[in-house]
Each structure stands twice: as structure tokens, then as C-alpha cells.
Amino acid sequence: MPPGVINAGMSERAIDVQNLKKYFPPASAGWRAFLQPFVRATHCALAGVSFSVEPGECVAIMGPNGAGKSTLFRILATLILPTEGRAAINGFDVFAQAQGTRRQFGYHTGGDEGFYTRLTGRANLAFFAAMNNLSANEIAARIAAVSEQIGISEALDAQVRTLSTGMTHRLGLARAILHEPPVLLLDEPTRSLDPLAASDFRRLLKEDLVKKHGTTLLFSSHSAAEVEEIADRVVLLEKGRVAAFDTPSRICALAGAPNLEEAAPKLMRLFREREARA
């Protein structure tokens, strides 16, 4: 168990999510927007999600838009609070021990343009590394190692505003792994990459980070082929509920489909029908 963990009755899985529910207040505009922070949360984003990820495992979250994927990631990343339920990363409760939890994960989203664009990639990485408690010596060494690993060494000294989308993505991933977190949370990491860059990115994730370094990876994707290529197990989310959670091959077998691209919608449809009957 990592130091500082209060064992709150949760297992030592890399990620443990138990009956997670999240309701948001309805969006409002005009003067009603001033009341929004105090309005009752009625819009359901997650309706009791449970699953777990073992250390070193690569798990994908799949689901249509609005299924609750990003909400789940943002709760795990300590950015929002759930309405009910519990979640832990490496034994750290993400709500009660948010500060300790942040040592355990790196977070990156596919639409991540969150850089100081007039600073160089190196200056950006150095700043965020300092925010993650790395010392000056560690920062220099880690930037050198990670940029080599991710293939951004040549772009490090250019201002971020001059970098391509693919390179900015890599820089985002570099930022997420700079402090060597044991768990990586990637929300649609290949969303705006071209097929070649996305393929490179997947190889980097699976071969380098998961296989070589033993990093636990939880990522979301709309691409069934991508999920089949790198995920050990898949969580199918449908309207904030887990429709299925198994290996890609068993999900295909369950749906009687040749691949995940056909299996996922089929299982989700069956899940919707079952929910409607219930």
C-alpha cells in the first residue's frame, strides 16, 4: 500500500469505482445562471457505475456521447465531486484524499490545449513538473527522459503555439507522465489526431507505458478498433450505467458479433431494451 493511504475499506486495485452517481443541476442562462450554483441537481450523468482496474491493466471506457465518460474521468481526476458512491486510485479515496490521489495519476484529455502558448514546450513542462513537486534536478532529468521516450525532443524549445496538433498531444501526454504516476487517465486521447499519429500514440501507450513501465491505463475512445487493439478489458457505458464490462473477445462472444464495432452497439441496444422493460 502506498504511504499515506488510509485504508477506507476499499481494495488495493489500481482503480476502484463503487456505485458512482453524479447528478448536475440543469444548465441555465440569463439571470437564472446566478442561481445555478444553488439549484438542485437533477440531470443524471452517472447512475451507479461500478468497475475496477488491476495494476498494470489497460481498460477502455466506451459509450456514445453523453454516456458519462468524461464525467467519470473528471471525478477520478478530482475535478468534480460525485453525488453518491466511492472511487479510489491506488487505495487513495479520490474525495477524502484528493491531494494524495493526485500523486497517483496523470490526466490528459484529447482536446487538451491547456498550455501557455507563448512559452516553450520545455518551460511548460518544467512549470507543471514543479507543480507536481519535482525538484529542479529531477525536472531536467525527467524532461530529457520523457521527451526522448515520447519523441518530442526536437520540439521542446519551440513555443507551444507553433507546434502541430499531434506534437501538442504528445506534449500533453509528456506532462501527464512527467511525475511518473502509476495510473494514467486519458479521456479520448486520440480524438483530434490523424490516423498515423493516432497509431503511433497507441503504440506508445501500449508498448512503452503499459507493457514496459507497468503503468495502469484507463482511457476512453469512440474507436472500437483502437479499443480492441490496446485494451485488456472494456467498460461499455450507456446513459450513465455499465452495460458490460469484460475483455473485448468475451464482449464480442456475448453479442455474437465478429468485432467490437458491431458488438458494442448491439450490447448497448440490448441493455437499453432490458432497462426499458425493467
Next chain:
Amino acid sequence: MSAPAGVGRTLRKIVAFFLRDFRIASGYRGALIVETLEAFFGVATFYYLSRFVSSAELSRAIPGGNNYFAFALVGFAFFDYLGIALTAFDSSIEEARQNRTLEALLVTQTPLSVILSGSAVYPFAALALRTCVYFGWGYLFFGFAPHGANWLGAAAILVASMLAFAGLGVLSASYTVLFKRGNPAKWLVLGVSGLVGGMMYPVSVLPGPLQLVARFVPVTYSLQGMRAALLSGAEWRELWPSIGALLIFAVILIPISFVVFSWALRRTKITGTLTHI
């Protein structure tokens, strides 16, 4: 983690914030030149205004019998500290939201209190430099000469003022966290402070009820103390009432502001709107 190690880390982070903002600002060198010239025009305007309104009667009305130019210059220069305190904290959140770095910052191992404080360091340092530029122009071209000033006393007043203003700044940031934009409370504080705080005229010229309001505005004590230290070379015992009043404001406002800020932060984590633009 031991306490000294924790303090060391926090200081390193504050330095990282300063370097970040300094590097970004130094990317806009033209702005620095324009601001320096703008300060010259501001000082010159005050100088010619003071020549126009200067009279023996006015000098008698000003504490310490100073000339109006020195009185107004100190008021003008140090009122800015209130403005920066009220804008630096919420601007840091607003800018981070705009350039989408807020989420990236919030998932680091740095608490939001350090993010807020760190983001305010460069604006305050830049303002200190701008104050020097104001005084420099005043000294070089317009006869501003704070001979016999109690510089240490002025520094103490400045620190106490910044602590008192920081409480207001964090309260202002709480509003921005909750409601995103427009901050009527900030403009109300700035407006009332500008009216009754004694920036351009002594508080003594105000009607009685406004003088009473002035007692509840920290900038009143800040400007009073700063003028006494810089223009009259007041001794420590004369400065203590101002320093004490500012510290009382700080002791009351800082804890309240952090409680309010924590509540606002928790609310936005529940509504999921913390990083919304």
C-alpha cells in the same frame, strides 16, 4: 513530509509561478515600454493638476503640510495595490479558464490556495516596479523628493496593506469561481475605497458619514500610513495605528475569505462548473 520541506516546496512553486508570468510578460516587450511612458504621462498630469490647484490653504489641509503633487502621487501609486489585490486572484482563475490551463493545474499536487497566491506574485512585483517608475519620473522631472522618508516603515505599511487587501482579493475570487464573470462586489469595493479612502484628497474633507465609512475601508489606513512614512518621515510609533488597523483587517478578512473560497470551490465541484468559461 516535514514542515520545512513543505514550505520549501511551496516556495519553489511560488518561484515557478513568478518565472512563468515573467517569461510570458517579457514576450511582450513593447507593452513594457508603453507602460513606462504611460506612467510618465500619468505623473505629468498629476503634476500640472497640482500646480493648478496648489495653494497655501490646500497645503495646510494636507497632513504634514506637503504639496499636493506628492500627496496625490502617493495616493495614485498605492491605490493601485488595492486594484491589483482585487483583480490578481480572480484574473488568475479567469485567465486559466480562458487558456484552458485550469484543469491541468488543478490535477497537479498543488492546492488551489498556492495556485492563487503564486499567480498573484508577478502582478504585485510588476506593480512594485511600476510604483518605482512613478516615483522615478516624479523625482527626475517634477520635483518629487521624499527626503527623510521612513522606508522601512513604508515597507511595513505595504506588507500589512497587501495582507489586508489579499483577504478582499480572495473574496473577489470566490465570486469569480461561483459566477464566472462580472464582479459587482469588486467594483463596489474599488468605488467606495476610491471615494472615501483618501486617494486624491484627505479624508478630512469628506462629510461626517463618509468619514465614518472610511474607517471601515483598509485603503484609508494604507494611504494614511504610506503618506506619513514617505512624505513626513513618521516614526514607528506614529505608524503603528495604521499598521495595527491593517493587520486587524487582515486577521478578520483572510480566514473569512478562505472559508468562503473553499465553500465556493466545493459548490463548483458539485455543479461541475469550475472549469467552465
